[in-house]
Amino acid sequence: MSLTRRQKWRIEKIQAERIARAQKASSNSETSLDNAGEEQTGLVITRYGQRLLVESESGDLYQCTGRQNIELSVAGDQVLFQTTDGNEGVVTALLKRDNSLTRSQKLIAANIDELWLVVAIEPHYQFELIDRYLVVAENASLPINIVVNKIELSKNIDQVKYDFSMYESAGYNVSYLSVKEQTNVAEFKSQLNDKTHIFLGQSGVGKSSLINELIPDLNLRVNEISTKSKLGKHTTTNTTLYHIPSGGDLIDSPGIREFQLDDLTDKEILSGFREFKPFIGQCKFRNCAHINEPKCAIKTAVEAGEINPMRYNNYLQLIGM
Ligand SMILES: Nc1nc2c(ncn2[C@@H]2O[C@H](COP(=O)(O)OP(=O)(O)OP(=O)(O)O)[C@@H](O)[C@H]2O)c(=O)[nH]1
Ligand SMILES: [Mg+2]
Ligand SMILES: [Zn+2]
Known part of the structure; x- marks a missing residue:
């Protein structure tokens, strides 16, 4: 499902409001002893279909569903959630990801x-x-x-x-x-x-x-x-x-037998070869595909022994040459 820019903006706005509210609530929480059901931060441990296992800061685990309109979260995500009943809860916002x-x-x-x-x-x-x-x-x-x-x-x-x-x-x-x-x-x-x-x-x-x-x-x-x-x-x-x-x-994480990268562009494949980086942008032609163009900096680096020829061949294979 892809969201329109407007939908995305709305979701981000709702989340930002929820996060601000929770921060305010947590700064007030010293005065209220009974804060059951209040929004708290948690760590997503795993997801099964639409359900998430969320760990609270005190280390308790909650089976959660996600509130509508929030982006899917995965293992490693920080979220805001509210406990509902026993060990169940609802995820109300996804906190900003580092990566x-x-x-x-x-x-x-x-x-x-x-x-x-x-x-x-x-x-x-x-x-x-x-x-x-x-x-x-x-x-x-x-x-x-x-x-x-x-x-x-x-x-x-x-x-x-x-x-x-x-x-x-x-x-x-x-x-x-x-x-x-x-x-x-x-x-x-x-x-x-x-x-x-x-x-x-x-x-x-x-x-x-x-x-x-x-x-x-x-x-x-x-x-x-x-x-x-x-x-x-x-x-x-x-x-x-x-x-x-x-x-x-x-x-x-689960392994897969065939690792398909069919949605990767040639540009992404190129930037997946980290040792090519210093040479990218140094070729004679701006749109050089580094295959058989003259004065290609990557091919020159392969010839000079600065890039391993096996890695260069792997690159050609991945871009379908
Ligand atoms: N000979 C040998 N077998 C190993 C070694 N490490 C793991 N195994 C065996 O390899 C098999 C597969 O191990 P798993 O840990 O299930 O592999 P996985 O990568 O988690 O696999 P998926 O969960 O399917 O992605 C098991 O039978 C292990 O006992 C090792 O160092 N040597
Ligand atoms: Mg495994
Ligand atoms: Zn080139």
Whole structure:
């Protein structure tokens, strides 16, 4: 559903009024002991269809519906809500987001500090899929890291490290883990404090297994990958936020088998290749598509070894060349 500008403006105005009212109410709340039912801020933990699980500032969970006319909220969103009955409530406004992650025009999560793209030895990583995920993440302007899981299944770890050196030279930090054998998991965990992290990646790579390892007693459902197709079985169904007891949050998201980026423009694909950035705008032709135009700064950088030729080929593949 797309809103007209006027509808959008109205929704924003109504929300701004609600937010102002709630702020006023909370500054008065010291005088009123019984503030049940008043608007309060909450954190969206997950959404199931039209229902939201919202956590209050004191850590209680409420099953909420959204009031009509407010934008859809997702895991990581800050909202205003009112309790109605027991553990139920109504979300009345969506607070301003710092950022959000969208795929195929669907909002996945909001207010993320770092994104971890999880890949694995099985299902075996594919560069095209990795680059598709990276394009989505780069377009959300989020810090991105890569995790290669199940390294104990690799018969040639040097080849794996060589494969990912092209992402390291593009500026991505790459961690090599085995959740099964606990390899490098403790070091990995030490990087996660006090921020909101999202785990993204194909089904079956071990996102939920890793989160289970990082948050003891969580017991998220994980599933065997199909022995026949070697693909994941789509175990996680809802994008959900979990608190790390020592600080910070982890957002688990469902993997998808085919990661379609058909709604991305060539321009978005180009800006998804972060190491191309210094050269964009330096080509002879302003509308250079960096394919076979003369005096193309990107191609010159590839020839000079400043851009990895494999990454450049991946770019050509994604724009359909
Ligand atoms: N061999 C091996 N298997 C692992 C490792 N980490 C996770 N697995 C297994 O991989 C399978 C899939 O793990 P999940 O955590 O469900 O994968 P997911 O990425 O959450 O998948 P979706 O929820 O479908 O997106 C499970 O059988 C895990 O036990 C590892 O380091 N090595
Ligand atoms: Mg999962
Ligand atoms: Zn060019």
